[in-house]
Every structure is written in structure tokens, then in C-alpha cells.
Amino acid sequence: MQNETAYKTYRIPSNVYLWEGVVNVPKLLFDPMKHPDWIPPQTAEWHANLELETGGYKYPWNSVFDEPRAEVIFADKIAACFKESTRILDVGCGHGEFTKTFSQKAKEVVGIDVNEGYIASAKAGTGNVTFLVxxxxxxLPFPDDSFDVVYAKKGPWLFHKGIEEGHRVIKPGGMALGLYHCGTDGGLRSLFPGLYYPLPDNYLDxxxxxxxxxxxxxxxxxxELQIFEEVEYLSRPVDVLIKKCFGxxxxxxxxxWQECLKNVEEIFLRHTTPRGLKVVNYHALMIGIAR
Known part of the structure; x- marks a missing residue:
């Protein structure tokens, strides 16, 4: 009874065990963010290193998803705006894989990114899609009222207060859409303390x-704003580390790998499912119509 009360009171994570009233707290894993060589994600240096290693903004870990995926939801929202004459601008297109999905559905598709390496990768087999640094x-190097749809998938949002370029290049009545990754949890952060940090209380709020x-x-x-969850299953213990060290x-x-892999393997094998280790990705989807 004493152990049960403690569990309910302190919400002890699933990788913490109780023996005769004693809490066995898992040891903190190595924290790569405290290492002097850690590169803050989404900085210019981080993108340059990612482009050097992979040639694009590509997730290198192995995983499977419950459907629908966030990108599928976003692609459907964009496709719902299409007409035969639709012109699209992808802001922060990366290596262009997502951009090219609309090449046969719209009259013109333009992808832009500040990273020259991403654009060089995107231009391979472009078809009727234009990619520009x-x-x-x-x-922006476009005339007024150039595009019917302007979207960003993790890229810069051109409709902040005081920023005029998005409103300038989009046509009146055009659709502005943005999809942004807002963190991952689903137990990942409590299972691997030190390697991952807990999200703040009321994080989603x-x-x-x-x-x-x-x-x-x-x-x-x-x-319109939607905050939604995407369920992902990491396939192998090493994918926990690859996800953390992306870029x-x-x-x-x-x-x-030297500091963490053994402990991560032990934790992963205790908590994995037949599909892999379940994690939850949070996303924000924004939609608006230009005046």
C-alpha cells in the first residue's frame, strides 16, 4: 500500500522501480548538449553540417508511423487549395523532396532555401519545379501577387507582424500554410533522463x-490552428541516439554512442513494442487567407 501511494503521489516514470519502499532511480545518461562540440539545432552551422553529411534535411533514423503522418495531413491541406492555374511557393524547402510532390498537380512550384547544398540536391531531377537559393x-526575388499558395514546412513563416514580403508575393485570397514540429515525448524523455529533458508543465498550452x-x-x-500528435515507433535502440544527435x-x-548505447539498449528492450519504441511528435498547423 505504501508503494502504491508513492507511485500515485510522485508519478514515478515507468523505468523507475520500487522495492520494499525504496525508489530505484535510473542513472542520468550522458548529456551531449553540455559537450562543447554540441551545435544548437536549426542554426546556420547545424544546417551546414547536416547538408555536408546527408545532402539535405533528411531524418536518418529508422521508424514507422501510425497514419496519417503529419506530412500527409499537411500535403492534403495544400492540395485542397489547388486549381489548374495554381502557383506555389515552398519557403525553406530543404532538399526539395516534399516540394516535388506537387510538381504534377500545380501549374508552377518554386522552392527556396538559404542553404546552397540543399538546393543543389533539390535540383536533381526537378521536372517542372524551380529551386532557388x-x-x-x-x-524576395518575385513580383507582387506571384503565388496562390505560400507554405512553410519547418521553414521561415513569412507572415509575422511587421514582415511584408509574404503578403507582397501572395495573391489576395491566396492560402498561407505552415507546419512546425513542436517537440517529441510520449515517454521518451522519462525513459532516457539526461539524454532527454522533461518538457515543461502545460507545454502544449x-x-x-x-x-x-x-x-x-x-x-x-x-x-485556423491545429495542435496535433503524430505517433512514431523507433525501430532500434541506436535510433534513440540518432534522433538526439541529428545534425x-x-x-x-x-x-x-560510447557513453550511452549500452544503457539505451537495456531501456529500449524493456519498453519496446512489436512495432518499436513508441514516441509522440507534436506539431502545429497554421492556415490563413491573404487579404
Whole structure:
């Protein structure tokens, strides 16, 4: 009874065990974010290293998903805007894989990214899609009212308060859409303490408030916001480390593997399912109509 009470009171994670009233707390794993070689994600250095290693913004870990995936939901929202004359702008297109899915459905598709290596990869077999090296924080090289749809999948959102370029290049009545990854949990953070950190209390409420504020300041009409979960199953213990070290240099990855892999394997095997280790990805989907 004493153990049961403790469990309910302190919400002890599933990888913490109780023996005769004593809590066996798992040891903290090595924290690569405290290493001096850690590159903050989404910085210019991080993108440059990722492009050097993979040639694009590609997830290198093995996993499977419950359907529908976030990208499928987003692609369907974009496709619902199509007409025969539709012109599309993908802002922050990366290596262009997602951009090319619309090549046979729209009259014109343009992908832009500031990373030259991403664009070089994207241009391979482009068909009727145009890829350009463009810094979305600067004036865009397009005439006014050029596009019927402007979207960003993790890329820069061009409709912040005080930013005019998005409104300038989109046609009145055009659709602005954004899909943004907002973190991963689903038990991942409690299973691997140190390697991953717990999300703050009321995390999703904070995310929702952030994007609601962003949309309210965007000067778009008929705005819509969805915060939703995507269920993913990591296939192997090493995929836990690959996910954490996405975009990091090989020298740091080697250290992380040496410090963490054995413990990660033990934890992974205790908690995996027939499909893999279940994690949950949080996403924000924003939609608005240009005035």
C-alpha cells in the first residue's frame, strides 16, 4: 500500500522501480548538449553540417508511423487549395523532396532555401519545379501577387507582424500554410533522463498560445490552428541516439554512442513494442487567407 501511494503521489516514470519502499532511480545518461562540440539545432552551422553529411534535411533514423503522418495531413491541406492555374511557393524547402510532390498537380512550384547544398540536391531531377537559393529574411526575388499558395514546412513563416514580403508575393485570397514540429515525448524523455529533458508543465498550452499569438499578428483572414500528435515507433535502440544527435558532427556522435548505447539498449528492450519504441511528435498547423 505504501508503494502504491508513492507511485500515485510522485508519478514515478515507468523505468523507475520500487522495492520494499525504496525508489530505484535510473542513472542520468550522458548529456551531449553540455559537450562543447554540441551545435544548437536549426542554426546556420547545424544546417551546414547536416547538408555536408546527408545532402539535405533528411531524418536518418529508422521508424514507422501510425497514419496519417503529419506530412500527409499537411500535403492534403495544400492540395485542397489547388486549381489548374495554381502557383506555389515552398519557403525553406530543404532538399526539395516534399516540394516535388506537387510538381504534377500545380501549374508552377518554386522552392527556396538559404542553404546552397540543399538546393543543389533539390535540383536533381526537378521536372517542372524551380529551386532557388534565397534568404527568406531578405526581399524576395518575385513580383507582387506571384503565388496562390505560400507554405512553410519547418521553414521561415513569412507572415509575422511587421514582415511584408509574404503578403507582397501572395495573391489576395491566396492560402498561407505552415507546419512546425513542436517537440517529441510520449515517454521518451522519462525513459532516457539526461539524454532527454522533461518538457515543461502545460507545454502544449504554451505551444498553442505561441502560435495563436503568431497567427493573430499575421494580418491573415479566416485563420485556423491545429495542435496535433503524430505517433512514431523507433525501430532500434541506436535510433534513440540518432534522433538526439541529428545534425551533430561525427566526433560527438562517437562519444555519445560510447557513453550511452549500452544503457539505451537495456531501456529500449524493456519498453519496446512489436512495432518499436513508441514516441509522440507534436506539431502545429497554421492556415490563413491573404487579404
Amino acid at each position: 534565397v534568404d527568406a529574411d531578405k526581399p 504554451g505551444i498553442k498560445a505561441k502560435f495563436e499569438r503568431q497567427l493573430s499578428e499575421s494580418n491573415l483572414e479566416k485563420i 551533430q558532427k561525427e566526433a560527438l556522435k562517437k562519444i555519445v
